[in-house]
Amino acid sequence: MLTDRFGRAIEYLRLSVTDRCDLRCSYCLPKGFKGFEEPAQWLTFDEIERVASAFSRLGVQRLRLTGGEPLLRRGLSELAGRLSALPGLADLSLSTNATQLEKHAAALRRAGVSRLNVSLDSLRRDCVAQLTGSDSLPKALAGLAAAKDAGFDRIKINMVPVAGVNDGDIEAMAEFCIEHGFILRLIEAMPMGDSGRRTRGSELAPILERLSRRFGLEALCRNLGGGPARYWGSPDGRFTLGLITPISQHFCASCNRLRMSVDGTLYLCLGQEQSYPLRPLLRAGCSDAELEAAIRAAIELKPEKHDFNEAPAKLMRFMSQTGG
Template structure:
């Protein structure tokens, strides 16, 4: 098992397959940004499979495919199929903005992806356009329909809540998710790069109290997936609300994950700089024993916690560079 210095078991890998995206969400990518990684520096499918196989042998059980927008990576279903067959992995999931989901949902489900998180910050078309820079809501909603038809379960809606931007849409999104059987997860903005710092931070603690009263929600003990969300549910259990609060109530003590970017950089923490460059090792002929040792040493670098509140100016890389 991969155990860090603070006794946390690292059993969750978030795997970015591209840093490109067809949207420009204001908290993630700057408008006009062109500094994407060259394709020659992307990990190949063979390299990804090899790294994930070593992680699985070391006790990692969950892998989430992310980006950028992961569905922009060609033949992603092929990679998903290869990963889903690796011994030791028990959960393969995907985070997407949904714009390409209609085309790929069936193939991904057949390849072994079982769960989907879909990013959607409003049900108002003009608000989505403002946030993403694209009139994408119709395609996203159609992608959600395709995901339901393909049999993904559960489907989680990730909504980044921003003061003065979409905070007035939270109740409508909650009602929408109740109606359609989706899990809603509200997320606080994080000060990653200039885009993240410019986003209008909204403390979700008062929002939670309001939603619990309006929709009669109670805190639930069980977790839904391997991520950081804390959950509340309706009394009959038909609806769940997750809260991801890295600022107002951080969850670093139970962090169980690391992130692998498209260029092979393994980040130990979303909010710190500790990392390991895997691509040079892979392309210089390191054997599996050496790779396993490198991963163990990297986990020793994992910090105790981020410093989003104490040092909001610290992190200069954008979210899309790290992987969602």
């Protein structure tokens, strides 16, 4: 098992397959952004599989495919099938905005993707267009319907409450999740890049109180995936709510994950700059032993915590550049 300097076991890797996205969510990417990696700098599927295999040998049991929007990468189901066959892998999941999901849901499920996280910030078409820069709600809903039909083990709806924009839509989203058997997760906006710093996120504690009164929520002990969310559930088991609170109640002490960007850079913390480039090693023909040694060296760079509260202007890169 990989363990960092602070005794945290690293067993979760998030793999970005593209930094491109077909949306421009106000808290993620600014309109007109063009600073994307050139495709020649992207890791190939063979290179991604090789990195994932190395992590698997070192004890990582969970992989998540992310972006940008990962379904913009051609042949993603093929890659998913290769990764799901890795020895020791317990969980392969995908983060998506669902605009392309209707076309790919069945193939992804056949390839071994078991869980989905879908970013959806409102059920109002005008609100979604305002937040994403695109009239994308019909495509997202069609994608969710296809995913439900495909039989994924668990589908989570990730919603970022933005003050004065969609924070009044949370109850409607909760009812939607109850109707379809989805899990609702509320995520605090993070100050990543200029767009993230301009977003005035809503406080989640009052929202939790509001939803607890309406649905009779009680804290749940079980973990629903390898991430940092804390969960509450209704007594009848029909509604599950997760909160991800990197700002108000950070979870750095239990952080179990790394991110790899599309160009093969390992990011050791979402809110810090420490990184380790793997692409030069891969393209220089490194051995498996050299690759594993590089991963262990990267783990030693993992910081104790982020500085989102202390230095919100510190981080210049956008979320899509890091990998979700």
